[in-house]
Amino acid sequence: MEVRTLRDTAAAQVLRAELMAMASRVALDPSRTATLRLVRPRISEKRLEEEWRAAAGALRPAVLSRLSLQAVFADGRSRVFGASRALPPEARAGEALRARGIRLPPRDLSFVVEKLLVWAWITRRGPLTRKWLEDAAGCSYPTVASVVERLGSVVRRHPDRRIELTHVPREEWARLFALSGEARSVMRFADRSGQPESPAALLRRLGKVAPDGVAVGGVAGARHHHPALDLVGLPRLDLSIHAPTRDIEIGFVNRLDPALKQVKDSAEPAQLVLHFVRHAEALFTPNTGGLPWADPVECLLDLNEGGLQAQALEFMDALTPKDSAAR
Numbered sequence: 001m002e003v004r005t006l007r008d009t010a011a012a013q014v015l016r017a018e019l020m021a022m023a024s025r026v027a028l029d030p031s032r033t034a035t036l037r038l039v040r041p042r043i044s045e046k047r048l049e050e051e052w053r054a055a056a057g058a059l060r061p062a063v064l065s066r067l068s069l070q071a072v073f074a075d076g077r078s079r080v081f082g083a084s085r086a087l088p089p090e091a092r093a094g095e096a097l098r099a100r101g102i103r104l105p106p107r108d109l110s111f112v113v114e115k116l117l118v119w120a121w122i123t124r125r126g127p128l129t130r131k132w133l134e135d136a137a138g139c140s141y142p143t144v145a146s147v148v149e150r151l152g153s154v155v156r157r158h159p160d161r162r163i164e165l166t167h168v169p170r171e172e173w174a175r176l177f178a179l180s181g182e183a184r185s186v187m188r189f190a191d192r193s194g195q196p197e198s199p200a201a202l203l204r205r206l207g208k209v210a211p212d213g214v215a216v217g218g219v220a221g222a223r224h225h226h227p228a229l230d231l232v233g234l235p236r237l238d239l240s241i242h243a244p245t246r247d248i249e250i251g252f253v254n255r256l257d258p259a260l261k262q263v264k265d266s267a268e269p270a271q272l273v274l275h276f277v278r279h280a281e282a283l284f285t286p287n288t289g290g291l292p293w294a295d296p297v298e299c300l301l302d303l304n305e306g307g308l309q310a311q312a313l314e315f316m317d318a319l320t321p322k323d324s325a326a327r
Contacts, residue, residue: 002026002034005193005259010042012051019055019069026066033066037193039258040074052081072258104185104246107278109139111183113147115176116279117155117165119297122319127162138244138280173316180301181266184278185243188270189253189260197257199237199271206237207290209255213242215284217275217294218302222311224285225296226318231311236270238302240294242284243276250274275302 004022009015015038022034041048052069059067068082116136120128133144148155148163156166191197203220215221218238223229241248253260253272260272277283277298284292294302296319303312 002032003037003193004034005037005039005195006041007039007195007197008042009038012043012047015041015043015048015051016055019051019067023055023059023063023067027060027063030062033068035068035070037259038069038071041071045071045073045079048079049081056082072254074255078254078258102187102248102250104243104248104276104278106246107138108179108183109137109143110147110150111176111179112137112279113139113144114151114172115297117147117151117163118168118172118176119283119295121165121168121321122296124321127156127158127164129162136279136281136283168320176301177304177312181305184275184301186276186305187250187274188263188266188268189272189274190263190268190270191257191259192261193259196259196271199234202237202256202272203234206239206256209252210239210291211249211252213282214252215240215242215277215282215292215294215298216287216290217299218273218306219308219311221294221299222296222303222315224287224293225299226315228318229311230314231308235308236273236306238273238275238294238299238306240275240277240284240298240302242282243278244280248276273302273306275305 002022002025004018006014006018015036018036022036026032026034038048043051048069048071056064064082068080070078070080072078113133116133117128120126130141130144134141137143151165151172154165154167154169154172156164158164203216206216216224216238217240218236219229219231219234221238223231241250253274256272263270275298277294283295285295286292293299300312300315300319303315
């Protein structure tokens with residue numbers, strides 16, 4: 001299977017030349033199929049149809065049956081000209097996934113409550129009522145009580161029944177790091193077209209396509225919270241998706257870059273990574289210049305999950321309240 005991706009193509013003659021070149025390679029190998037994928041073409045749909053008809057009239061049926069043209073427009077619509085069986089299976093599966101949305105697993109409420117306690121400690125919010133924790137997490141009192149009991153002496157209990165963390169032990173950070181991937185239902189997307197867009201380019205375009213409930217996390221978010229972070233460039237784009245319920249739409253991924261497809265292997269490099277924020281209150285930080293920022297704990301978890309352990313430790317130390325010992 002050969003897939004060739006062209007982005008923002010404006011010249012019909014380029015399209016014509018690419019189709020004929022693909023057809024020549026398909027003709028030489030009876031087992032070969034090929035797809036020319038146009039991402040955000042600047043050629044009208046009518047002109048694309050005319051160009052496909054002209055190419056089809058010039059090709060032998062045996063070649064035409066193994067050739068297809070896929071156009072994914074800026075508004076997220078897509079259209080296939082020619083043999084749909086020539087499309088790679090991952091392209092068909094990816095389009096279906098993004099069209100129907102996804103259903104997340106049940107929430108790990110204990111993880112959510114502990115994360116909120118850590119967030120309050122890092123952001124110097126001060127003591128919390130258990131009712132606030134219940135509402136912010138979207139859970140019941142027994143869940144909060146169970147987490148508080150497990151944390152033991154790490155929790156300071158005030159006379160008015162409010163609670164706060166005195167510090168976050170290293171073993172608790174390790175526990176949060178270990179649980180975060182599953183608790184946040186991480187999804188990774190990569191572009192195997194051979195011409196992937198950089199994470200920085202995706203970030204620049206993100207504001208035009210992302211719906212409410214999406215925030216920037218990872219390296220970009222950590223830099224917002226800690227500008228001195230020792231890391232050059234943007235290795236990948238991490239986004240936090242507010243998902244207090246199990247059903248969530250991710251159609252904006254297709255609008256952001258239709259060439260992105262989900263990858264299951266955590267060792268495979270990804271241009272885009274989604275993390276689902278499962279508490280009832282998003283806790284995003286407003287950004288007057290664009291999309292909001294994910295909260296600092298989300299950004300820290302993103303760094304660790306992305307293999308940037310040294311930067312995660314630096315960021316964690318920067319976040320630690322100076323009057324607290326991170327024991």
